Amino acid sequence: MIRLLAAHRGTAALLALLTLTASLLVAGVPRALEASLDESAATMLRTSPPLTTALTVVLESTYSSDVPDGVEKVTQANDLWRAALPPNVRSVLDHTARFGYRTAWLQISATRHRYVSLAWANDVAPQIRYVAGKAPGPSDSPKRFEIALATEPAAAFDLKLGDTIEFEGYQGVITGLWEPLTPGGTFWNSYHSGMSEVVKRRPPLSEETDLFITALADGNALAKGKMDRLYNWTYQVNPTAITARNARDVLDGVADAGREVAGGPRSVSVATGLPIQGMGTSLVTGLDQLIKEFLDRLATTRALMAVLLGGLAVACFGTIALAVRLLGSRAHGSLTLMRARGGSLRQITVVGGGAIALAVAPAALVGAGLSLLVPGPSLPILLAGPVALAVAAIAYGCVQTARAHRQPIAESRDDVVTRRPSPRRIALEVLIVLLAAGGVQLLRTRGLGDDPFMMVVPPLLTVAAALVALRVYPFPLRLLLRLAARRRDAAPYLGVAMAARAATGATLPVLTLLPALAICAYGSVTADGLATAQRLAAWQQVGAEIRVQRSEGFPADLIERIRRTPGVEQVVPAAVGQTNAEVGFTGRDTAVVAVDLDAYRKLMAGSPLDIPRPAAGGALVSSDLAAMSSFDITWPERMTVQPKGKIASLPGVDNASGLALIVLPAQPKYTNTLLVNGDAEAVRKAVPAGTVVRTVEDALAEITSVPLVSSLVTGLRVVTLSLAAYALAAVAIMLVSGAAERARALTLLHAIGLTRRQAKGMTVLEIGPVLVLAVLAGLALGLGLPTLLGDGIDLSAYAGLPFGDYPIDPVTPALLAGGVAVVALAGVYLGGSRAKSR
Structure with missing residues (x-):
């Protein structure tokens, strides 16, 4: 075998090179893809709001008679809740402990539209600095509490150190004023949103704005009070712990955790630790939805790569088979001589197949080894590709050798006598074509999914097409x-x-x-x-080459200044409102855009977007509003809208969540958006600070x-x-x-x-x-x-x-x-x- 391989070392080297590169590709590409899948999952979790990716156990004291009555009990409950989560969920959590409780919003006495909530959280104290007074202490009465306010809410409500706030039969004495150490960070914007500032909310169909502030209180005093409280234990996910391999298990674990927290048979009493039937508890998380979206994308990616890698495997094996056949033809004379000298068919097959194995097997191992240098997880299944290629090449070589030397000195020329295909071969080809045709139909109706047959349909279709082409x-x-x-x-x-x-x-x-x-x-x-x-x-998404947005609006002189800026070619003003727009008496949210559609069409000439023509004497509206002869809206000003045409969508307006859409004629005095063609850097220099400039x-x-x-x-x-x-x-x-x-x-x-x-x-x-x-x-x-x-x-x-x-x-x-x-x-x-x- 070694002499035979040495005699034809050029062809053997070609066969080894093809096997090595094929093994590297079929093992390395999936490995790199798995690494990108893991990185994508980590990026998704890292860039999502922390409370969306976290699992938060919520306990409402109103609906439960078994609530913690102090800080120590709440701390113990944190460990108990963590232990109650399924193992496949616990394994992806980090070790941070974040828990606390707060009261409902209580109206401040003798005022309207002003509310306060008392809160305690285990992680707030290290994140604040007292600028006056001290932290709240124990309470001497269940109706009276020491509280501390952030300086911004205190100033907005005109409250000072030592003042007393009365709210729904309770009193709060301000003993301290504090400031956050890192204002505007993730801690305050996500975990404790609104605690260090005044929260403003405008109820639907109301012209008044409600103001809300949060006051810190002593944990034990607040837990022993008679007010209804909302407890929460938040468990943050480690972004790198969820991968393409365990995402499905984590999703199932989150579903199990939701059932257990809500009162499943293995629920745990947060006060005593004893198994009980839960009540008043729920699990709040957006992690399951994020994982579902990731799994959908994961399935699509793997399906597409299965198609491509299937085709690559077919091409690799076909090319390797050609090289095997070339080596067999080069060694044909030597093997024929061995057969003529009395060598058995088994010996000839072993020699011919062994020479191919010596060229293929080491190359496949080297290719598989080189694939380990590609960044990505080490998956044993990825070695199946190189092994399968090597085994298939050796098996093909053995079969070809055995067929060519079945009889000693049985020389023939296939190019002189045309052989009719055997019935067995015809049946096999028809079967492949039928399987490919049926698989395509199933693929169009069911999708690839996780069905192995569906994944081999595209490569099978190419083989079927090749067989038809040969006929x-x-x-x-x-x-x-x-x-x-x-x-x-x-x-x-x-x-x-x-x-x-x-x-x-x-x-x-x-x-x-x-x-x-x-x-x-x-x-x-x-x-x-x-x-x-x-x-x-x-x-x-952008709706123009450059989109400029400013919450304060654009006065006419600023628009003109931007229009005259060197590098700016065209400017179309627009008024855009996408939330809290009231339609008629139903208060339905809708997206409203006021823009000159003729000018917008000129601006977008030559772009891939299609801008609708304006409606004569009225507005373009969504189909669900088109049946109305007229209706009133309150944005950008109170007016009556008369539908004169239908519109499904408009570039730059996100109404994918089912919002209705109204496109009005231009409203210059309410301009808050500019659609611009030109140099983005020139536009950024021309607009005031705080203006949002977004380009395609x-x-x-x-x-x-x-x-x-x-x-x-x-x-x-x-x-x-x-x-x-x-x-x-x-x-x-x-x-x-x-x-x-x-x-x-x-x-x-x-x-x-x-x-x-x-x-x-x-x-x-x-x-x-x-x-x-x-x-x-x-x-x-x-x-x-x-x-x-x-x-x-x-x-x-x-x-x-x-x-x-x-x-x-x-x-x-x-x-x-x-x-x-x-x-x-x-x-x-x-x-x-x-x-x-x-």
Whole structure:
């Protein structure tokens, strides 16, 4: 075996190189993808509001007779609640302890629209600094408390140190005034929002604003009071603890935790620690919704990569099989001699298969080892790809060796006698085509999901297309042969005749080239389509090249100054309100936009957005409002709206949550948004501080900045280029495989006057039909895969809008496939013949 391998070390090195790179790809790409999935989950949790990702146990004293009566009990309950959570949830929590309780909002006596709440939290004291007085102490009466206020609320309510606040039969004596050590940080904006400032709320259909402040009180005094209290224990998730592998278990654990906290059979008394039937407790979290969204994106990503990696595996194995067959043909003479000298079929198979194993097995192990250098989790299942490739290559080599040497000195020429396909082979091909057709139908209706069969449908479809192409291939070849026979020059006819002779051996090359080029085209179409959709989504989010927003509004002189700024081309003022707009007497929230649609259409000329035409003498409204002859609104001013047309959406307005939409004529005095074309930096310099300037490029960066999105696009590009490279390698092996026989034939033809140029042309005509067949069929299938797969692979979560709402550009995949064909044909032509001309 070693001598046989050494005698053909060039071919063996090629086989080893193909195996190594294939093993590296099929193990390294999924590993990198898993790393990006984990990073995406961590980024999602890190950038979400902390209370959204946390699990908060809430206990309402109103509905429970078993509540903690002091700080010590609340602290013990924190450990008890943590222990009551399912293990798959506890494992992803950090070690921070954050708990506390507060009263309901109590109206301050002798005032209207002013409320106070008393609160205690275990983590507040280290985050504040007393500027006057001291921290609240114990209470000498259940109706009287020492309290401390932040300086801003105290000043807003005109309260000073030593003042007494009366609220619904209780009294609060101000013993301290404090300031936050880090104002505006996550601690105050998320965990204790509103504690250090005045909270303002305007009830619906009310013209008065309610003011709310929070006062700190002693924990034990507050717990022993008679007021209703709301207890909370917050458990924060470690962002790096949730991965693509455990997200599903964590989601199930959160559901179990919600049931247990709400009173399941394993609930725990927060006062005594004894198992009881819970009452008045609930689990508040947004973690389950975040994980569901992540799992949806995860399923889509894995489904798409399964399609691409399936195609890559087919191409890799096909190319490796071509190299195995090349090595077998090179070693055929030696093995035939061994067989003629009495070697058994088993011995010949062991020698031939062993030589292939010596080339393939170490290369697969090295490729798998190199894949460990790719950043990502170490998953044993990722080694299955290299092992499967190596085993398949060795098995194919053994079968080919056994078939070629079943009988001693049984030489035959498959290119002279056309063999009819056996019934078994025809049945197998029909089965593959039927499975592919049925799988496509199931894929369009059910999606990929986690079904292994669904994941192999796209690669199976490419193989089925290759089999159909092979059955169709002889017919255009015969037509081409007839056309070549009419020429006086014999070289074209000889070249096509050589292609016809080689047709019997074209099965494996076509089964390699067509899937590779089809998945290559599909990956290119998907990557380009995704980039196009992301840019379109960015335009739709911003609504113009540059969007400028200012809560105080834009006076006319400021708008004019911005319009005259060098670098600013066009400015369209707009008034935009997206929340708390009252429609009629129902108080329904709606999005209201007042803009000159004619000017807006001119501004957006040449952009990918379509701006509706204005309605004559009225407003454009959502379909659910269009049936009304008129209705009143209170924003931007009280007016009567008369619907004159329908509108579903408007760029820059987010009404995806079901809000109604009203587009009014321009209201200049209420302008709070400018839609601008020009230089973004010039605009930023021209606007006052606090103005929000957002560009299409900013929105696009937000859409593409998610680690999973960039990794998905990178994976698409890597797999696409790898498939193109393997397609070229397959063509090169095809050329080399027939080089010896081609050289003998051309040597004889040179003797009767064939020139080198004609010899190269004949070689192109020999290889060209198979190559053109695979390129055209693969390109057609690759461009058709998005339509064939339908909604089976939905990339809307990555695109930022429904994926597929735009024409897919076939230029890039066509150029890629054409480039592969041109490079391959150029290589065939330049190395067309090794025989010397006269």
